Amino acid sequence: MVLNVHRVYSPTLNSIILLLALCTLSDCYDPLDPNGNISVTFDILERTTDNGYLARVTLENYYQYRHVEKPGWKLGWTWANNEVIWSMSGAIATDRGNCSSYSGSQMPHSCKKDPTIVDLSLDVSQNRSEHCCRGGLLSAWSIDPFNAFSSFELEVRNVGDNNPLGQAPNNLTLMAPGPGYTCSPLLDTDLSVSSDFGGLRQVPVLRTWKSTCAYSSFIANTIPVCCVSLSSFYNPAITSCRNCSCGCREADKSTASCIRPSSLPRSNGDNTIDEIIECTDHMCPVRVHWHFKNNYMNQWRVKLTVSNYNYNRNYSNWNVLVQHPGFTQKARTYSFNSTRLPTLGLQDGVSLFWGIDYYNNELVHSDKGVVGLVTTEILLDKDPNSFTVSNGWAFPRRIYFNGENCEMPLPDTFPMLPNGSSSLRATYCGFSLLFILLFLALLLL
Secondary structure, three states, X not given: OOOEEEOOOOOOHHHHHHHHHHOOHHHHOOOOOOOOOEEEEEEEEEEEOOOEEEEEEEEEXXXXXXXXXXXXXXXXXXXXXXXXXXXXXXXXXXXXXXXXXXXXXXXXOEOOOOOEEEEOOXXXXXXXXXXXXXXXOEOOOOOOHHHOEEEEEEEEEOOOOOOOOOXXXXXXXXXXXXXXXXXXXXXXXXXXXXXXXXXXXXXXXXEEEEEEEEEOHHHHOXXXXXXXXXXXXXXXXXXXXXXXXOEOOOOOOOOOOOEOHHHOOOOOOOOOOOOOEEOOOOOOOEEEEEEEEEEOOXXXXXXXXXXXXXXXXXXXXXXEEEEXXXXXXXXXXXXXXXXXXXXXXXXXXXXXXXXXXXXXXXEOOOEOOEOEEEEEEEEXXXXXXXXXXXXXXXXXXXXXXXXXXXXXXXXXXXXXXXXXXXXXXXXXXXXXXXXXXXXXXXXXX
């Protein structure tokens, strides 16, 4: 009998209060993604005769634009008593621990007091469970909700005689794949409901514990990974990424912290995630460029380009989030997938962009003399009551790449209107003026 578990996300009040206590509102709370979190659910499916139980652990990524990429998530906890993982499917414990107290042909999968669990790869054919084995990857909820969750099953023994359903593990930790996630304790919550007989019968599990994990860039303490540059058709000056946006080059120009295309080492064909980036003034692995391309009577056009300055790393299933007042109106994207996201307390619109499968969903690495990039044009409708290109209105307020905030240029460096112009007529006015001049020239002949 196969059990399919269906859940409706509803974090407990205790979880929310604890998360707010662990980090400041300005850091943990994101108005661009007010309900974002990774939920960890521990369901006890049935009791066993060996002083234990069968359980399913499910990770669900409710972040709209933050995904878990390679090398994948790691989940850890500390057992409340002397529990051991007797067997596991859909994932493995990275350390077996000391199982010397056991003998015989069957041995526990892990005797560690604080096991660390990792997902199995996609190509594993044995020891699988339902909804497992995604290589530790979790898609962003807005992009691919089906691949935004993953689960594994385990048999737990030595739970103790006083509580046959055991006690919730303590000190839940999540690396996804790096630090930055703070998880609330696993607490009793509404029972998850399984279905069998093709969904004809609803069966609640025996017990459900749930934890909510929130990401904080302050806790992660990582340097920025991307920066933003700007340009426009009406101003020849380009606003480059700020110097040292993602760090500065050392005084010694031969340092290995970055590399010039002329000295690029020969590739060994190993596509690892080690970052070898091109030497630039901004020193960012990724640059997002926003170009205001055309201004029409009822619409305006933007070219969005994402460049990868890594020589040894591709970004699979990348995404870019843009906060801009123009996205409150209808927009058409030509070479990316896109969707508008709901926000809380923001007047600006927010749009999420990501690649098209088998076309540009992978942002490839740079090569000698060639920068890896993906690009699209965006056509936006105008709101006659608010549209203006003065004072930097045509440029984004914030941009995120793969959930990380990109370093923006300073507002006073944004491309402004040319000197002496108090307003900007649409492009079609230029054609009208040219037509009038030609007509007058014909009259004078």
